[in-house]
Amino acid sequence: MKIDEIYNAWKEQKSRIEVGKGFSDKVISRIHQYERQKRKPLFDSHRLIELISTRPLGKATVVTAGVLIGFVRMMLVVYAFWGC
Amino acid sequence: MTHETDIIRQVLEGDIESFRLLLARYEKPVIRMIRNITYDRESYEDIAQDVFLTAYKKLASFDRARSSFSTWLFTIARNKSLNELKRKKPRPISEPPEKSNPHNPSDDMAKKEFYGRLDKTLQALPSRQRRAFVLAEFEKLSYAEIARIEGTRPGTIKSRINRAKMKLRTALEEFAGDVL
Numbered sequence: 519m520k521i522d523e524i525y526n527a528w529k530e531q532k533s534r535i536e537v538g539k540g541f542s543d544k545v546i547s548r549i550h551q552y553e554r555q556k557r558k559p560l561f562d563s564h565r566l567i568e569l570i571s572t573r574p575l576g577k578a579t580v581v582t583a584g585v586l587i588g589f590v591r592m593m594l595v596v597y598a599f600w601g602c
Numbered sequence: 603m604t605h606e607t608d609i610i611r612q613v614l615e616g617d618i619e620s621f622r623l624l625l626a627r628y629e630k631p632v633i634r635m636i637r638n639i640t641y642d643r644e645s646y647e648d649i650a651q652d653v654f655l656t657a658y659k660k661l662a663s664f665d666r667a668r669s670s671f672s673t674w675l676f677t678i679a680r681n682k683s684l685n686e687l688k689r690k691k692p693r694p695i696s697e698p699p700e701k702s703n704p705h706n707p708s709d710d711m712a713k714k715e716f717y718g719r720l721d722k723t724l725q726a727l728p729s730r731q732r733r734a735f736v737l738a739e740f741e742k743l744s745y746a747e748i749a750r751i752e753g754t755r756p757g758t759i760k761s762r763i764n765r766a767k768m769k770l771r772t773a774l775e776e777f778a779g780d781v782l
Contacts, residue, residue: 524717524778525720527713529740532638535637537647541650541651545654546618548651548655549658552655552658553618
């Protein structure tokens with residue numbers, strides 16, 4: 519066998535390719551998944567309520583935020599009276 | 603056969619299933635290119651999946667006045683392959699198989715030895731030369747198309763391919779000299 523023949527046969531062999539079963543299905547499935555994620559709203563109130571009600575950290579965050587807001591409001595009221 | 607522009611328009615209008623037509627047309631060339639550039643037998647199909655997903659996401663930015671769809675897709679495949687090569691540590695190149703009947707290079711074992719030597723040489727080529735060679739010899743792209751993918755001039759591509767071919771030929775001749 520000549521060098522050129524070997525070289526061409528090698529190129530031929532390298533050009534052959536078997537695509538894995540279901541390759542295009544996997545890609546299409548990933549595209550559908552991507553589209554679903556894209557359509558999810560940035561702010562989902564139901565998801566937020568679910569997060570707060572099911573996670574202890576969520577509940578603690580809401581309570582802490584409430585306390586802080588209440589404290590700031592009280593300070594503003596006191597400041598308004600003393601300021602006058 | 604549906605024209606590529608029509609398929610792309612249908613996909614952009616929300617018909618995801620039309621993307622299968624592009625997959626059917628390009629899955630083999632893209633997978634082959636990635637396999638021959640990265641030499642990664644484990645994950646080349648995963649990289650190819652990423653290429654097609656990226657192509658889908660960026661399809662709106664494809665401008666056919668600037669390049670053909672195949673050139674655009676191969677550019678994505680080239681970039682993903684490069685990222686993969688950077689991400690992974692270089693693997694040791696496998697040793698060629700043991701020599702068999704050196705007096706009869708036409709037998710299967712001898713052929714495998716030659717192929718092994720060519721594979722090893724291709725894998726050891728500088729990345730730019732290997733990419734240019736793979737795109738020209740296996741994907742049959744023109745110098746101009748490869749130059750667009752690589753972001754360089756056709757003359758540069760031509761010289762990279764010639765250098766790659768010369769190295770492969772030298773390796774093959776040396777090996778043939780050893781075994782014959």
